[in-house]
Amino acid sequence: MNDTSMTLAVLLYGLLAGGAAILGGTFVVLRREWPARVQEYLLALSAGFLLSLVFIELVPEALHTVGPSAPLYMLAGYAVLHFFEHTIVGHLHFGEETHSEVMVSQVASYSTFLGLCIHAFFDGFTIAVGIQFNYLVGLLIFIAVTLHKIPEGLTIASVMLAAKHNRRMALIASVVVGVATFLGAAGALMLGGISETLVGTAFAFSAGIATYVGASDLIPEINHSKNRIIPLLVFVGMMLFYAGKVALETFAGVGH
Ligand SMILES: [Zn+2]
Ligand SMILES: [Zn+2]
Numbered sequence: 414m415n416d417t418s419m420t421l422a423v424l425l426y427g428l429l430a431g432g433a434a435i436l437g438g439t440f441v442v443l444r445r446e447w448p449a450r451v452q453e454y455l456l457a458l459s460a461g462f463l464l465s466l467v468f469i470e471l472v473p474e475a476l477h478t479v480g481p482s483a484p485l486y487m488l489a490g491y492a493v494l495h496f497f498e499h500t501i502v503g504h505l506h507f508g509e510e511t512h513s514e515v516m517v518s519q520v521a522s523y524s525t526f527l528g529l530c531i532h533a534f535f536d537g538f539t540i541a542v543g544i545q546f547n548y549l550v551g552l553l554i555f556i557a558v559t560l561h562k563i564p565e566g567l568t569i570a571s572v573m574l575a576a577k578h579n580r581r582m583a584l585i586a587s588v589v590v591g592v593a594t595f596l597g598a599a600g601a602l603m604l605g606g607i608s609e610t611l612v613g614t615a616f617a618f619s620a621g622i623a624t625y626v627g628a629s630d631l632i633p634e635i636n637h638s639k640n641r642i643i644p645l646l647v648f649v650g651m652m653l654f655y656a657g658k659v660a661l662e663t664f665a666g667v668g669h
Contacts, residue, residue: 424598428595430536430540431537431592434563434587438590440563441567441571456631457649463557464624464627465651465654467627475487482617483620486621487620490618494535497532498532501528503521504516505525508568508634510568510571517576518576519576522572526589529572531593537596537599539597539619541597545604546613560650
């Protein structure tokens with residue numbers, strides 16, 4: 414894959430993933446019936462897909478590329494998201510905001526918004542680093558991440574509404590989360606221009622990011638679900654990952 418087509422792929426995937434978040438926000442703002450169940454299905458599939466991706470592709474590849482220092486970057490990736498989503502931000506969880514009591518202060522909604530923007534930035538970043546590292550891996554990351562982007566847009570729009578912002582603000586918030594996703598992808602593209610080592614390091618870091626999104630953002634939401642089918646769908650996500658990987662290697666001729 415040459416540089417131009419790689420750049421275009423990164424920008425396109427960044428745009429699609431960001432667009433999915435905006436779509437989720439639009440559902441909420443237009444008060445379209447977006448059944449809670451569908452949202453939980455997507456979160457569960459995304460979690461299973463992401464976690465298999467982490468264990469089967471990202472961790473081994475990061476160790477292979479960066480060597481013994483890879484685990485430290487993985488931990489750093491995990492730590493950075495934990496810091497921005499759940500240390501400096503008081504209240505952030507995926508899915509519709511049902512705790513309007515904690516959203517009475519608009520400050521709380523802005524802090525959740527900030528946390529989600531940083532999360533979204535790293536979603537885009539992870540996709541782009543993956544594509545630069547290996548197109549197949551990048552494509553799988555794109556699928557894994559995009560599965561939870563509609564619920565993500567829905568999350569931020571419903572947070573804004575719960576905090577009594579108007580619908581226009583709720584839509585703007587989901588657009589900003591979409592733009593942050595795209596900027597993350599575009600930003601990671603710049604690393605590629607600097608050095609290959611940097612891409613390898615960023616790749617290890619992304620493994621930590623993806624672990625956080627899968628295991629600490631998505632899984633807890635699924636475990637709260639009253640619908641017992643949802644936890645089972647995590648396994649379906651894991652199998653989907655495997656099937657997707659084999660299909661891409663076999664039919665699209667992309668591989669290592
Ligand atoms: Zn809440
Ligand atoms: Zn996300």
